[in-house]
Amino acid sequence: MAIHSNLISLLFLATAITILTISPPTSAATRRPQFNVVRFGARPDGRTDSTRAFLTAWTRACGSRVRVIMLVPKGRFLVRNMQFTGPCKNRSIFVRILGTIVAPNNIWTTGNSPHWIEFHRVDGVTISGGVLDGKGAALWACKKAGRSCPNGATTLSISNSQNVVVSRLTSLNSHMFHMVINFCHNVKLQGVRISAPGNSPNTDGIHVQFSTAVSIVSSKIATGDDCVSIGPGTANMLVDKVTCGPGHGISIGSLGKDVNEQGVQNVTVRSTTFVGTTNGFRIKAWGKPSNGFARNILFQHATMYNVQNPIFIDQRYCPDRNCADQVKKKKKVTHFFCVFFCYA
Template sequence: MSTMVLMINLTSSSVAFAAPTTFNVVDLGAKGDGRTDSTRAFLRAWESGCASPSSTTIYVPQGRYLLNEVLFTGECKGRVTFKIDGTLVAPSDYRILGTSGKWITFNKVQGVSIYGGILDGQGAGLWACKATERSCPFGAGSLEFTYSSEITITGLTSMNSQIFHIVIHDCKNVKLQQVQVTASGNSPNTDGIHVQGSTDVTITQANIKTGDDCISIGPGTTNLWMENINCGPGHGISLGKAANEQGVQNVTVKTATFSGSQNGVRIKTWARPSTGYVKGSSGSQVAMKFDCSPKTPCSGIVLNNVDLTYGSKSASSSCINADGSAFGLVHPSSCLAA
């Protein structure tokens, strides 16, 4: 019986691999001069990338690109990556964006990644307006993701946002890493990162200097992990605010440094009826302040390996209407009522 051997030689000419497609915003009309409105060019790049069934990259070269309010909306056919070597600049006149509440928004997207880049919100004019107590618009946040999933933000710098720098709202599976936030220590409402109504969010290696909360945690947030956080100036890491809001649970802060901040980690509740709750929160190597309502006290708080120092002065802890447990090194002594 004879044997037939079939040999197939696969070469680069016989097998085609789909390479990611790149859209350069300059090729689509953007100008990095800081003066020409490049909003339309960015939208063209997004429309092309979002419509592509394969993975695409939107590339922003070095330069300063003026953007007005812009909405990148899904659902896209494939994954889209923003590779940013330049700076995106908001209009210098704060009134242009001031009443919109938003500058750059991603809505209903999946698998979007942002690597590098600088967002310059040019918010100093609005801060000055608010300082004089004139009639001022509330302001626009710099970057917001809403109703989205599988989001990665790496190496992004946000500076001088009018109000919140980065907002994660009603999202799932979000990773923020090596994010830098900078704003004046007296800039109002300039929270560094705000997470609300979202689950499975990880924030690591973040350096945040701002005039409000470094990280603020709104209602409906679950499974939030924060590690290697440098905060200050700012108001610290804060949970909770309004009445009748969804609860917050499974929040972890690990290896955080607070320098020149008003607080370390704090949980805020109001002395009025509320359906909100905080469960499964822990702190590591941070100062924690619990000031809770007698009608809606805080419970189930865990302190593990907390070492708080305050220069040469004695450190202290503060607990009002709060209970929980502490183990490992806890300095100063835990004030939680078990």
Template sequence: MTKPAITFPLLFTLVITFINISRSASNVFNVVSFGAKPEGVTDSTAAFLKAWQGACGSAASATVVVPKGTFLLKAITFGGPCKSKITFQVSGTVVAPADYRAFGNSGYWILFNKVSKMSLVGGTFDARANGFWSCRKSGQNCPPGVRSISFNSAKDVIISGVKSMNSQVTHMTLNGCNNVVVRNVRLVAPGNSPNTDGFHVQFSTGVTFTGSTVQTGDDCVAIGPGTRNFLITKLACGPGHGVSIGSLAKDLKEDGVENVTVSSSVFTGTQNGVRIKSWARPSTGFVRNVFFQNLIMKNVQNPIIIDQNYCPSHQGCPTERSGVKISGVTYKNIQGTSATQQAMKLVCSKSNPCTGIILQDIKLTYNKGAPATSYCFNAAGKSLGVIQPTSCLNR
């Protein structure tokens, strides 16, 4: 039987396919190929950095691969800008040095700086912070602590399927970022771990945080100055301190927070539900156009709270008045149970009262049987629908 001849179109297709396969393979940078050891003991920092540099310098889309296994990583910066899109795909576990002093005063563990069109996908990141927490609790002279995963001056970023465990301080931070989607992440630390915020964002625009679970010792989500167009949805928060805008008014000249929505989320056993917090001192900051809606509170100590008299130890607040102006805040369809009788507390600034507060369809009950109560100070707005506890707003 005569073998069929290879026609030119078929030959051309085979050649193009081979080139594409070769190009694709050449754009995969496996950290093991650069010397990383998946046994959790050998320092793999240099290998990770080499893999990143290869991907960052690639003219075509590239992938950094962290395969199954455990990899020890010290403080590292993955710097940009890079030539093309990068996917950082983690299948294994990345662990920090067991000795918390190894970080010194760096302030970060894993930092992505000035990257764009990048995805961080999967993996577990364990900062192993038990020793650091013990130091903090003992009152010793300890380092300031490091954030586990940080993005500085990044844009067009996707963070998906990541698990961060046992952070020294904040699990995940965005600073000066634009157009970031964070989805299906788990941020986990014990409820008694000090200052372990889950997700912190500041000076950033166009951030979505969705479908995630945060169990930690401080704020599940902390929203700092300069945050705009931030959506939080489908969050499971607890233990922790809830979702907080602030603390604001740390500085006199401070950027504001606006266009924030927290929706379709559940708070379980948290210190707060949704909170706006500012220092009782002068500031140019503001909070406006905020929507807290479709939320469930389960045994939450302060389900709805504004605190503009924040001043630990009564130090650093010479005027005892917050300059932060809060306006246009809506609380809609918030239901559940309060662990304290005062389920709603809106304490606003003496010099800048809250305006445009809307309460709509609120049903919060005190879980010990007595009627829940509300308290307002310098807070004005309107109430719509059924409000329980009774609204205390000034009209």
């Protein structure tokens, strides 16, 4: 009985030591400093222009030498065009969005900028949660009426950056493309939600070009154009567990618009679901000579419901009347496609 009692004591002591060992330290030095946009003058009323407050919070976060959080709390924050620029003094900035960031109602306020929110030359940034509301309906209506309209802006652009994560972010009603990844390396988009009406023009969900090691996983995309579009210069890309619809499907291209052009290679698209889309998997190339290419492309394990063109390879792509003449000419297409399709 004494031995049993001693054993219990020893086990209790070992457990206590283990708990003390793995319990996280609670000193203030281990907590990330927070730069709350409200502290710098942002107003969560959806009416007050909070652009300067956001940029000030970013400048402080970017200038810190330790891991930091840029916090957008609950509420609705109105902002104009913003560019969050690096390089920063630290390589771990966590942009935590709890509320909704809204664009101005006036469609002319984007000026000449093609981007509403842009992260440029950053390294080690995570953008998590929240909603970006582009309020694109007014611009779509302007274009539909045939009036003189601004070009519109991409909601979220990540350019010339690396080691970026976009997680559980929702993009609504973008003017143009919802998200663009351009000249980047190692970007992961996970749990992203994108929503725009099926008749909204040029509202591609996620566009990737001139980038390597980009992954889009566990996301839902409903839009008026391509759910995911993959442009020249893209390599080593993964699209996994993405639901698309409405929209034009997942597209590679258009390719070959220029004579000298980087190709697309090593792209895997798997475990996707398409509902009510124009296309499923599409590769599109202009009907003229080019050294562009699509190589080592794998499409597998797709589920499609009410899809007009499940698989579509178009080497005479012509999006408008201006290119009709060159497509009619019987020029040699120099693209080489090596594609494997696998349905489950």
